[in-house]
Amino acid sequence: MNYKLDTKDIDIIAVLQQDASLSIAKIAERTNLPSTTVHNRIKKLREHKIIKNYTVNLDKDQISGNIIAYILIKVFQANQRDIVHHLLKRPEVEEASIITGDTDIIVKFRVHSIHELDRFIIDDLRNIPGIQASKTMISLETYEK
Structure with a gap:
């Protein structure tokens, strides 16, 4: 069952x-x-998995670097999901998506x-079996x- 958000829920989420x-x-x-309304609303939002957890917003530039690159990857005779899982093991890779179009995978990468x-x-990406070509764009x- 989908939980229907109202303005009170949206206000609480915004805060x-x-x-x-x-x-x-x-x-x-x-x-x-x-306070009781806020407590009960947050409890319901958590029960319905609208609020999954509380996180800390880190300054990624200081921790991981401020150079952001997007790498477009073409795959040939390989499982795209396997390549994505391999890439996600790297700490520099923030996210990877299998996409449509001329490119098979796009990777968001952050370094110092x-x-x-x-x-x-040179040392990692070009040695992954199944990657036919890549194109790197720096943000x-x-x-x-």
Whole structure:
């Protein structure tokens, strides 16, 4: 059964997205809802897996580097999922998607230096069986919603 979100749920979620460490009382204060309502709503949102867990937003630029590259990969006579799972084992790979069109896989990759990107492409990517070709694009600017 799908849970239907209402404006109270959306307000609570918006506050949690800004700071998931807030107490029920602070969330109630910011949403102008009673604490018991906030508590019960959060409980329901968790039960329906709308809120799955609370996370920490890290500064990825400081931790993993500020050079972001997208690598387009063409696969030949290989299982795309196997290649994706292999790539996801690398800490530099943030995400990988199997896509439609002329390219089979797109990988979002983050490093501290061009040298690290070069090492990955030459020493790792080019040695994965089944990869026919790749095209790397470096992101100049990134915007998030």
